[in-house]
Amino acid sequence: MANVSIRGLTKKFAEVAAVDDFHLEIGDGEFVSLLGPSGCGKTTTLRLLAGFLQPDGGEIRAAGEVISSPVHLVPPERRQMSMIFQSYAVWPHMTVAQNVAYGLKFKKLTKQEIEKKVTKLLGVVHLAELKDRYSAELSGGQQQRVALARALVVEPQILLMDEPLSNLDANLREEMRFEIRRLHEEFKITTVYVTHDQAEAMATSDRIAVLDRGRLVQVGRPNEIFDRPATRFVAEFVGKANILTGRFGGDGLLQLGDGVKIRVAGGSECAPSERVTVCLRPHNISLVSGDAEARRLAEQNYNLFPGVIRRSIYFGDSVDYTMQLPSSGVLRVIAPPTQRYEPGQQIIAAAHPDACVIVRDE
């Protein structure tokens, strides 16, 4: 097993930096996701890790050894890595068993040893029955399992995954998330997982690194990323977010545009009259209609936003409300379906100060 350390990694395509001064330390046996929208450089980073691309600056070390730098490049085949591709890349001219066995050809093993390993791995990914099939005869999910078995059978030091689930349908995708996590718990291989789907990243990863335009924006455990987004970009990309802006008054309260004052997490550390942006998750807001209840919440230092329900969408397990504030602003609230409010109804939204997180607005 190996830890990976990425230092100042830079890759340019036609003078445009696809990856720009990227730093990340990945621990031995850790599962890290690179999360970001398309074009953020996450796939380029992965291909740099695999050695398919050579960096223009910085370096990558695996277990302390430099494997990529502008002057030094260990070719992919000598990196002791495995990779899972978006297209599965199951070789159509080989059977399932031949696909899985291929990587073992390059290790000095006897035929019996190879067969034993292949059989074992096919069992792990539940494909033992299909070992003589060709990829054309497999479903997308089965092909992805072949790709997983083929990657794991060579006992790689590091496993790279490039949006492995994006070609699967929604149900299968959810199932495979757990499968990937299960396999990680079983083999404990250092894993770098590229995705644009935050739910996938949350379900599989120990830590998530959020990328934007070639730069690393924030790295942390899934709950840190979600609850304490560092920037407005992270707040909006990972989950849904209400973005509020305001200025600090002398009283340590944040003054929003229309005279509403709210308490925010860490607000006491901010200088008066500083302009800040705040993220407030729709899930962290509750709606109350009675004055008594509102007063009770106000006593517990909750921030209150009076307003009018403008639109409500029923999702079965939740209701998505859009609320008009007295100012021109709107607030999105996701509430349990037990309480129902109709458009036009006067309402008060309440949010705990800890849920109002200051983010950098870049």
Added chain:
Amino acid sequence: MPASQTGTFRRVGYTGWSAFRFKDPTFPVWIGAAILLVFLMLLPLGAIFRASLWDDTGLTLNRYFEVFTNEQFLKAIWNTLIISTWVGVLAVMTGALLAFLVTRTDLPWKKPIRALVMASFVTPPFLGAFAWTLLAGPNAGALNKLYRAVTGSEEALFNIFTMPGLIFVMALYSFPFVFSMIANVCELISSDLEDAAEILGANKWRTAWTVTLPLAMPALIGGFILAFLQSLSLFGAPAILGLPAGLHTITTQIWALFQYPPRLDLAAAFSVPLLLATMALIAVQKKILGRKGYSTVGGKGGQKRLIHLGLGRVPVLLFVFGILSLSVFLPYWILLKAALSKAWAMPLTWDNFTLHNFSFAFFEYGDTQRAIYNTFKLGIVTATLGTLLATLIAYVTHRNLFRGARYLTFFALAPLVIPGIVLAVGLFIVYTRPPLVLYGTIWILFVAFLTKEMPIGFSQAESTFKSIHPELEDASRIIGANRLISLKDITAPLARSGLIAAWSFIFIGVIRELSAAILLFAPSSKVVSVVIFDLKEEGQVGVIAVLGTLMLAVSFLVILGVQWFAGRDVVATRE
């Protein structure tokens, strides 16, 4: 390694030769293939320019002066221009009409028609020209005899040994090029565009004239240039049909300069204008066809509705088969008849029937056995090594393995602009002197064929690679296979049918090649096409017919084999 790394790490951004060492252990293979290709292309061209510009005293333009003041040479150039222009016009007319009928109307029997166009394509023009001497020679020509028998006239109806005769035969074997080009375009023009015209009130034929034709215009011009170039570089047909009438073209003139006493320097100087003209025309063609969004309208083709010919179906079909009988049925019939009869001009009765031509050609006549052996040996060796080299080069350019790799495309396609006879002049100059004397062996032919067939092999390999997802190969590299092993285990097997097609195209190209072979053969290294050309002088019609039939039969067998293997239409993938 990590300890020493700090030293090199300071030189960030520096990528010297040493970097390659780590980059790829298979690097020598790729760079080796690239260097081989560049040498293959540059040596003969360099030799031509050198021989045409240098003499014992140094740089001189005397050769050019000599060429362009000599009336005989100027006449040859003039003849070539007239012939090529006519061939271009006729080929475009027939090729485009046939392509339109096959792709856009409800003409019956489209598959056999396509197959027959394919047959004209595969027929070597010199063989077609030879067959037409039997059909329309002024005295014994079968069609002329028929004409005399029917009309009682003393005159001949056609004399094929004239410039119109030559133009006619060359057009017969050039129109398939235009056909495949236009057929592709017609299949790409979606009916939506034509529907738009019809909604505005135009009838079908008017639509075809005002919408379809202009959309196909770039392809028509491109097709004209292709046919023009084809006839510019042909040697066999003009030699067989033009020389007896004292009609020289550029290629036959170059060949004549190689006869005793050889004037290599003049041949080189005479080759240069041909080379430059070809280059210029290819550049024009590229420019016309390269304007995207014009020639490849609609991209996917969409749904096409066919024009109903109605009552016209029968006459149109007769017309189409009329053309195909000129290029295929009549020539094949006369060749087969000549191969099987004692006297080719007599009707093929039981008395006239013989298999002696076959036994004579295969077992008695001195040159043929060796020539057949040489031809197949060259075909197999060139096709195999050519496919290998083309595969490696296509891989290098497709994966852009090192800086400047994409310029290799230029070198791989360069022979398209080098007429076979010009290539032969260059190779003759290079390989008749040290350090590498290949002249007199079949290896100079191998080098010529390898060079000449590289564009077909390369474009076939490249288009096949394009259809293979690069992740399939990445997947094998990351688990331990280097580039070469990945190419061998993954990419090449996946590209199998494309590479087999490349092999076959090269093979067929080699066994029918005449214009380069005619300058490069030696007595021990004769090939079938050269033997046919020689036998023409001796009037050995039966043996020629046998060899021609053999050549055609092998070509068709190879094509059928590929189609059977790949399960798809080879003609469609050629463009």
